[in-house]
Amino acid sequence: MMNETLTTALAPLVDRSWDSFGMPVLELQVAQLMPVVQRLRTEFGFTLFLDVTTVDYPARQPRFDVVYHFMSAQHRSRVRLKLQVSEEAPVVPTLTGIFGSARYMEREVHDMYGIRFDGNADLRPILLYEGFVGHPLRKDYPMEQEQPIVPYRK
Amino acid sequence: MMEYLTTRKDDLVGWVRKFSLFPYPFVTACCGMEFMSVSSTLYDTDRFGAALPRFTPRQSDLLMVVGTVSHKQAQVIKKIYDQMCEPKWVMAFGACATSGGFYRNYAVLQGVDKVIPVDIYVPGCPPRPETVIDAILMLQEKIANDHHPILPYEQQTPPRV
Amino acid sequence: MSGVEFKPPVSSWLEEAADPNHVVVNIGPSHPATHGTIQIIAEIDGESVKRADIHCGYLHRGFEKEAEHHTYHNVIPYTDRLNYCSALNNNFAYADAVEQLLGIELTPRCIVLRTLLSEYNRIADHVTCVAASVMEMGGMTAFLYLMTVRDYIFEHLNHLTGARLTYSYVRIGGLARDLPDGWLERLEEVLVFTEEYVARIHGMLDRNRIFIGRTRNVAKMTPEHALNWGYTGPILRSTGLAMDLRKDSPYLAYPELDFEVPVGIKGDNYDRYYVRMCEIDESISMVRQCVQMLKPGPVSVKDPRVMLPEKQLVYNQIESLIHHFKLVMDGIQVPAGEIYVSHEAPNGELGFYLISDGSGRPYKLHVRSPSFSHMGGMHTLLEGYQVSDIVPTFGSMNMIGGECDR
Numbered sequence: 001m002m003n004e005t006l007t008t009a010l011a012p013l014v015d016r017s018w019d020s021f022g023m024p025v026l027e028l029q030v031a032q033l034m035p036v037v038q039r040l041r042t043e044f045g046f047t048l049f050l051d052v053t054t055v056d057y058p059a060r061q062p063r064f065d066v067v068y069h070f071m072s073a074q075h076r077s078r079v080r081l082k083l084q085v086s087e088e089a090p091v092v093p094t095l096t097g098i099f100g101s102a103r104y105m106e107r108e109v110h111d112m113y114g115i116r117f118d119g120n121a122d123l124r125p126i127l128l129y130e131g132f133v134g135h136p137l138r139k140d141y142p143m144e145q146e147q148p149i150v151p152y153r154k
Numbered sequence: 155m156m157e158y159l160t161t162r163k164d165d166l167v168g169w170v171r172k173f174s175l176f177p178y179p180f181v182t183a184c185c186g187m188e189f190m191s192v193s194s195t196l197y198d199t200d201r202f203g204a205a206l207p208r209f210t211p212r213q214s215d216l217l218m219v220v221g222t223v224s225h226k227q228a229q230v231i232k233k234i235y236d237q238m239c240e241p242k243w244v245m246a247f248g249a250c251a252t253s254g255g256f257y258r259n260y261a262v263l264q265g266v267d268k269v270i271p272v273d274i275y276v277p278g279c280p281p282r283p284e285t286v287i288d289a290i291l292m293l294q295e296k297i298a299n300d301h302h303p304i305l306p307y308e309q310q311t312p313p314r315v
Numbered sequence: 316m317s318g319v320e321f322k323p324p325v326s327s328w329l330e331e332a333a334d335p336n337h338v339v340v341n342i343g344p345s346h347p348a349t350h351g352t353i354q355i356i357a358e359i360d361g362e363s364v365k366r367a368d369i370h371c372g373y374l375h376r377g378f379e380k381e382a383e384h385h386t387y388h389n390v391i392p393y394t395d396r397l398n399y400c401s402a403l404n405n406n407f408a409y410a411d412a413v414e415q416l417l418g419i420e421l422t423p424r425c426i427v428l429r430t431l432l433s434e435y436n437r438i439a440d441h442v443t444c445v446a447a448s449v450m451e452m453g454g455m456t457a458f459l460y461l462m463t464v465r466d467y468i469f470e471h472l473n474h475l476t477g478a479r480l481t482y483s484y485v486r487i488g489g490l491a492r493d494l495p496d497g498w499l500e501r502l503e504e505v506l507v508f509t510e511e512y513v514a515r516i517h518g519m520l521d522r523n524r525i526f527i528g529r530t531r532n533v534a535k536m537t538p539e540h541a542l543n544w545g546y547t548g549p550i551l552r553s554t555g556l557a558m559d560l561r562k563d564s565p566y567l568a569y570p571e572l573d574f575e576v577p578v579g580i581k582g583d584n585y586d587r588y589y590v591r592m593c594e595i596d597e598s599i600s601m602v603r604q605c606v607q608m609l610k611p612g613p614v615s616v617k618d619p620r621v622m623l624p625e626k627q628l629v630y631n632q633i634e635s636l637i638h639h640f641k642l643v644m645d646g647i648q649v650p651a652g653e654i655y656v657s658h659e660a661p662n663g664e665l666g667f668y669l670i671s672d673g674s675g676r677p678y679k680l681h682v683r684s685p686s687f688s689h690m691g692g693m694h695t696l697l698e699g700y701q702v703s704d705i706v707p708t709f710g711s712m713n714m715i716g717g718e719c720d721r
Contacts, residue, residue, distance in 0.1 A: 021415060021654050047542045050657075051683040055670060067668070069655060069683065073542055073556065076563040080655065101545025104691030112379075122328075127372035127720055128261075129226045129324035136260045136380060143259050143380055149324065150228040152268045180345055182352050183374055183717055184399035187443065187480055191469070194462035209347030226324045227352065227373045230344055256392065259377035280480050 002077050006044055010036060025080045030092055033083060037070075037098060045074030049099035052106060054085075054113040056139045062086035066115060068095075085115060094120035112137040167302040171215075171241065172294040178214035178238070179207050180231060183221030185248040185280040197283040202290050211237040216293070217270075222250035223263045235270040241302070243293060246272045247286065249279040327356045327368045337365060342705065344373045349709060350447045351716040353690065355697070362701045367694040371687070374716035382680040386646025387413055387487060390677065395481040397682060398718040401440035401661045403432045403472075406485035408658035411566065412667040413487050415656060416649050417621065424612040425489050430568040431605035432472075432484070433658075434598040435502075438509060439468045440661035440713075441549075441591040441598075448588070448710025449520065452529055457516050464512045467505050474498060487647055488622055489615025499606055506599050513595055520588070530584035534696035534708040541582065544692025547685055548663025550712065553590045554582030560659035568608065572601050587711040594661075621647050646675030655683075662686055662713055686712075686719035 003024045007017045013036050016027040028036055040046040050069040057063060068081040083092060094117040095102040106117040107126040114135040117123065125132065129149065134141050179189055193199050193207065208214035211234045223231055235244070246266050249255035252275045254264035266272060273296065276289045329339055343354040352373035358366045378397065382390045394409040395402040407429050414421065421429075446461035469479040475498055476482040476491070484491050520526045538556040551558055559576045561569040577593035579586025615622055623642055628635035651673040657666035663685030670679040689712050696708050 020652070023655060047539075048547070049545055050664065051666060051668065051681070053668060053679075053681040055679050069666070069668070071664075073558060076558070078655070078657075099545070100543045100695075101688045101691050104687060105545075108687075125325050125372070126370075127375040129372075130326065136377065141260070143377075143384055145260055146225065146264075147260070148225050148228065148263070150225075150232050150269050153271070181350065183376075184396050184480060186350070187399055190443075190447075190462060191466055191479075194466075195459050196463065196466045222374060222376055224373060224375055226375065227344065229322075229324070230373070234345060257376050257381065259380050261375045261377040261380075282479060 002044075002072075002075050006040075006079065009043070010039065013039075020080065023078050023080055025082060027082045027084075030083050030085065033081070033095075034093055036081065037068075037095060040070060040072075040079065041098060045072045046070040046079060047073050049095065049101045049105075050078070052095075052102065052109055054109050054115055054137075056113065056137070058139045064090060064113065064115065066092055066109070090115045091118050092116075093118050096120050111135070114138070163305070164300070164302050165298075167304060168298040168300055171302065172297040173202075175202075175216045175243075175290070175294070175297075176208045176214040177216040177218050177245075178209070178211050178234070179218045179220055180234060181220045182223060182227065183250065185221040185250070188280040188283060188286070189218070189220045189247065192283045192286045197287065199287065199290060202287065202294070211235075212239065214238060215242050217242065217244045218247050219244065219251040219266045219272075220247040222255065222257060223266050223269075224261050225263055226261075228263050228269050231266065232269050243273045243297070244270055245289060245293065246275045248276060248281055252277065255279055323354075325370055325372075327370070329356045329358050329366060329368045333358070334360070334365075336360060340702070344370075347451075350451065351714050351719075353709075353714060353716070353719075355705060355709075357697065357702070357705070359702055362703075364697050364700060364702060364705070367697040369690055369694055371690050371714075371716075372720050374720040376717070376721065378682065378721040379680060382677050384676065386675050387649060387677065388646060390680065391485060392481065392483045395483055396717050397684065397721065398440070398660060398662065398665070398686075398715045399480060400443045400715060401436040402480065402482050403436040403484060404440075404658060404660045405665065406482065407433055407567070408656060408660065408665050409667050410485045410487055411658065412654055412656035412669045413647070413649060416652050416654050416669065416671055417487070417647070418650075419488050419616055419618060419621065422489065422613050422616060424610060425614045425616075426568050427605050427608050427610075428490060428494070428614060429485075430572070431602055431609070433567070434601045434605070435468065435472070437598045437661045438595050438602075439465050439472075441595050442468075442509075444661075444710075444713040445516070445588060445591055448707060448713075449526075451706050451710050452526065454520070454526070457519055460512050460515055464509050467508060471498075471501055471505050474501070486615060486621075488618055489613075493614050499609075502602070502606065506602060509595070510599060513592065517592065527585065529704070529707050530588060530711070532581070533584045533700055533704045534711075536582040536696065538582075540695070544695065545688035546663065546692065547688070548659070548661070549590045549594060550582075550587055550663065550689060552576065553579035553586035555580055560657060560664060564657075566658060568605065571608065572604050574601050584707050584711045648673065648675055649677075657683065660685060662715065662718065663689070665718075682718075682721055684718040684721060686714050687721075690714055690719055 014026040014028040048071040055065040062084045064085040066083045110123045246252045251266045343349045344352040354370040356368040357364045394405040397405045442461045446458045450458035473479045476484040538554045541551045541554045557576045624635040629639045649671040653670045655668045666683030668681040672678040
């Protein structure tokens with residue numbers, strides 16, 4: 001019920017939408033992210049920013065999918081947004097101005113995939129450390145490639 | 155005569171030291187939950203003179219590395235080890251501290267002995283409290299049989315690196 | 316002193332205080348008051364915290380990278396070590412995600428057993444959280460009482476699963492084994508014991524002046540604030556918003572259970588403690604209801620896509636042998652698709668975002684861990700309060716390193 005209202009109301013802003021195991025998925029352009037999130041928040045009560053992550057498809061152009069999950073505290077329903085981002089310009093606008101919880105999540109995605117969040121001034125490493133080269137969750141980062149800080153004992 | 159004295163002195167000092175272990179629990183991960191069990195009611199390491207956790211490295215002589223050590227944390231643990239005074243012992247508590255456990259990836263240090271010397275390894279993921287108590291007893295035995303150079307003319311052990 | 320010069324792995328924007336009268340102090344990552352490896356850099360003015368910068372990631376173990384390189388069954392032990400206080404809840408949430416992708420219907424006994432064990436493990440998690448935060452405030456007696464309860468629960472689960480802490484008890488499509496003899500009788504004994512000890516804790520803490528002084532009106536927040544910073548679970552409920560996935564989007568056997576969602580009033584440390592204590596009571600009642608609902612039957616589905624064939628057949632039939640070999644070596648073949656499944660873990664919403672490309676290994680497995688978002692907003696709860704309030708606030712947030720840093 002809620003899902004159909006949502007997808008029809010937002011249809012002009014999104015490229016594609018479908019249903020995934022009862023959760024509406026909206027695929028949209030990077031430029032549409034802010035207006036869609038604003039409308040989700042004000043009109044549909046999606047006040048809880050659950051999660052942002054990235055999926056890496058090395059063979060595909062554009063390479064990355066940035067995936068957002070939101071939850072509506074009012075209707076107790078969820079929505080997923082997907083953006084496609086290329087490897088050459090991995091930039092999406094930040095949501096820290098709207099949701100405080102985006103702060104840490106975006107730092108993590110920046111750490112793990114190298115996606116830059118335009119407008120987020122605090123993109124220090126969070127799970128990794130300064131001096132770590134590369135982005136470990138990209139598919140081309142070898143799993144066992146370590147970058148120790150402390151020299152090993154003989 | 156002097157040699158005789160030295161051996162008896164080692165026995166005495168070892169006996170004294172083995173019952174006054176002050177552990178410093180460096181709790182990072184899952185094994186910390188078992189460490190809580192070990193040190194509280196049902197298993198109670200107080201019985202072995204190794205109960206009172208000292209939460210400062212300067213007052214403790216047993217460093218328990220409880221849980222996974224990541225590369226990010228390795229320098230912290232190295233620092234803590236350097237801050238402890240001699241004599242000091244290190245226990246690698248659990249599979250992750252011993253060898254990295256089943257984590258073999260970019261983030262996890264493959265055993266804390268890559269950074270600091272370890273005296274006793276406790277297997278298990280996480281180890282049962284009985285295993286830990288057994289490890290403490292074995293460490294006490296090791297301390298009792300060790301050479302303890304404290305007299306002025308004795309060769310001081312070089313710092314282990 | 317030999318050794319490397321210490322340089323913080325991540326620099327802080329609080330290296331120097333803005334005001335010359337302020338001091339920057341560093342708490343952690345190994346500190347007696349932080350049961351978990353977290354670093355809090357605080358700028359203090361006298362006794363009050365002006366700004367705080369929280370660093371986590373000291374226990375980053377590469378869960379997501381490991382998951383991409385293991386078969387679906389092999390990931391189960393890794394999920395144990397996310398929130399190691401309540402490993403079963405993690406197990407069940409992960410298995411639920413895979414099962415929904417596969418389209419598996421669980422057996423009725425399995426559904427009830429999973430619900431029972433989730434609630435049972437929730438008791439252990441809340442007990443640990445209350446015990447640790449009270450111990451850090453100096454309440455050693457309460458700690459020792461609650462540790463006794465927890466050890467009884469652990470030993471009891473050990474009887475069922477074979478491990479005290481990291482159970483790996485779930486299988487895709489069911490459970491590892493059925494209940495052993497006498498397990499339910501002992502369960503009732505443990506529950507009675509838990510009730511008695513929880514009542515003692517209520518007696519010791521609820522009206523304890525020192526405890527109230529350190530928790531009441533400390534780190535208060537409104538529901539809007541909590542939602543903005545992504546808080547879920549008992550922390551969100553302590554602000555008065557009754558949001559619980561077990562009620563809102565029921566999974567497993569929760570629709571059939573009769574339970575209430577305890578909420579707080581102010582969202583301060585005391586409310587967070589009290590909501591957890593009330594949830595222990597609710598969980599005990601739910602475990603008892605589950606025992607009543609438990610009917611005999613198989614605990615696992617008979618689906619050849621996910622279940623190993625019987626051992627007897629593996630030794631005697633070539634088809635079963637090949638089937639066994641394929642399942643062990645290649646893993647379960649999960650149809651391509653993506654799914655987000657969330658369960659109400661003791662700390663809040665635990666979500667698994669799973670993408671399958673049709674092979675035997677997850678293409679991507681992302682965890683939405685409650686602790687991580689709780690840490691993301693914790694500085695707002697520290698700022699404006701005193702340095703000594705850091706300890707009860709941090710304790711009541713129940714940060715679990717494995718889950719926060721993954």
